[in-house]
Amino acid sequence: MKIKHQIAISDTGFLFNPATGESFTVNPVGAEIINLLREGHTWQEIIDKITEMYSVERNSFEKDLHEFAGIMKMHQLLDKDE
Amino acid sequence: MSKPRYTIAVTGLNAIDSPGPGVAVIRGLLEAASFDARIIGLAYESLEPGIYMPNLTNHTYQIPYPTAGTDELMERLTYIHSRENIDVIIPNFDAELYSFMKLEPKLKQMGIRMFLPTFEQFEERHKVNLTKFGEKYGIDVPLGIAITDPAEIYKHEKELDFPLMVKGKWYDAYIAYNMEQARNYFNKIAAKWGYPVILQKFVHGTEYNVTGLGDGNGNTIAAVPMRKQYITDKGKAWAGISIADENLMDLTRRFVESTGWRGGFELEMMKSNDGRYYLMEINPRIPAWVYLAVGVGQNIPEALTRLALGEKVEPYTNYEVGKLFIRYAWDMIVDRSEFENYSVNGELKKDEHGKETL
Structure with a gap:
């Protein structure tokens, strides 16, 4: 899963897609996931890191991450080959 | 090095909810880095806000509607030019462009420049020709059909499908979700802007x-x-x-x-x-x-x-x-004398503080 390189995200979780002009707000965990994606981490690495940092069950987080990825895909925030 | 100073006449001072571009164009001109601008407003209606806005125009003149013909427009522009010595005119309305394009050679002889598209x-x-334009230049354009009779909507219903766009020759566009709406919009647009009315596939x-x-x-x-x-x-x-x-x-x-x-x-x-x-x-x-x-x-x-x-x-x-x-809406308080002056004399002069001068 790769996020489009031009997507900008601020510390407050405000996300701007300069190609479409759309903007979104994500919560702190969402921002963390997006930053991990920007740094090039894989799906598995993100699951490892987030479940290490927060008390969340792996299965439950995996399901949420899948849903989050679906929303990002719907808003064309992910690279096309994803 | 001092910058050149140009006198530039601008139309489209109707900064209303469906705004003309004049006020925005003037703001750009006043912020130009390469020249100083002295602005002459050209307005059709006495309540175009740009006439009264402070620090925008130096002098605004009323000009005749395009329907009055190019002779009347030329006569008025000649008078304004004799008073203001205009360097450039920037027309900003679709409906007036044709008249200005027609007058371009004469105005150029008088020393007034414009930078307009060619007639071709x-x-x-033009909206009426957009489908052909798309074909000629290989650009995707939704199917559009120009009609002059509301009965033709039935003829093209299958090709266009609902919802469809109903557009005026110059301005206005509505989305019609059924035949009744399409007919209503056709009549409304035809009454305001004349024929043809354009039906366009909705995207x-x-x-x-x-x-x-x-x-x-x-x-x-x-x-x-x-x-x-x-x-x-x-x-x-x-x-x-x-x-x-x-x-x-x-x-x-x-x-x-x-x-x-x-x-x-x-x-x-x-x-x-x-x-x-x-x-x-x-x-x-x-x-x-x-x-x-x-x-x-x-x-x-x-x-x-x-x-x-x-x-x-x-x-x-x-x-x-x-x-x-x-964009925002802002109420100006305007002295009645300014409105009166413009309405009666067809012009309004402002000093450097944006105040009316007689």
């Missing part, structure tokens, strides 16, 4: 606009794309944001290069849900939201003025992405 460019991009998607400037030799001097963020019930952008979309920029450059476009323009685009770009309309003039382009680094009114004066203008290559324009 003006005609072939589901997101609206994007590009404003730009062509030098008449195929070069794009300026181009800034914008996504409409807030749209009024008249379909006008009340807020928008500058974006970086290479597809839109390619399409714009292709449009300017293939048509050899001369002058300012606005491309109204729709990005369909499957990612295709459709050209919905080409406006052959600077749009009302042009101040966003000025604000992000491309002063289109300044560049257009310089081209009109025959100067060589280097293309802008950059602009700031992610800047918003947000």
Whole structure:
């Protein structure tokens, strides 16, 4: 899963897609996931890191991450080959 | 080094909910880095807000409606020129462009310059001819059919399908979801703008606009794309944001290069849900939201003025992405004497503080 390189995200979780002009707000965990994606981490690495940092069950987080990825895909925030 | 000072006449001072571009154009001219501008307003109605706005125009004159014919317009412009010694005129209404284009050679002889599209460019991009335009230049355009009788809507119902757009020759566009609405809109538009009325296939998607400037030799001097963020019930952008979309920029450059476009323009685009770009309309003039382009680094009114004066203008290559324009409504308190002066004498002069002078 790769996020489009031009997507900008601020510390407050405000996300701007300069190609479409759309903007979104994500919560702190969402921002963390997006930053991990920007740094090039894989799906598995993100699951490892987030479940290490927060008390969340792996299965439950995996399901949420899948849903989050679906929303990002719907808003064309992910690279096309994803 | 002192900057040259030009007297520039501008139309479209109706900064209303469906605004004319004049006020935004003047703001660009007043911020020009390469010259100082003395602004002459040209207005049709006595309640166009730009006539009364402070620090905008030095003098505003009423001009005749395009329906009065070019002779009357020429007579009025000759009078205004004798008083003001105009260097450049920037007309900003679709409906008046034809008259100004027709007068361009005569005005040039008098020393007044403009930078307008050619008759051929003006005609072939017209809403009525847009489908052919798309075919000629290989640009996706939704099917459009010009009709003069509401009965023709039934004939084209299958090709176009509902919802469909019903558009006026000059202005106005409505989405019709059924035959009854389509007929109503047809009658409403025909009564206001005359025939033909254009039926256009509806494209589901997101609206994007590009404003730009062509030098008449195929070069794009300026181009800034914008996504409409807030749209009024008249379909006008009340807020928008500058974006970086290479597809839109390619399409714009292709449009300017293939048509050899001369002058300012606005491309109204729709990005369909499957990612295709459709050209919905080409406006052959600077749009009302042009101040966003000025604000992000491309002063289109300044560049257009310089081209009109025959100067060589280097293309802008950059602009700031992610800047918003947000329009607002603001009540001015205007002395009755200003309104009276303009209404009775057909002109209003202001001093350097924007106050009326007799």
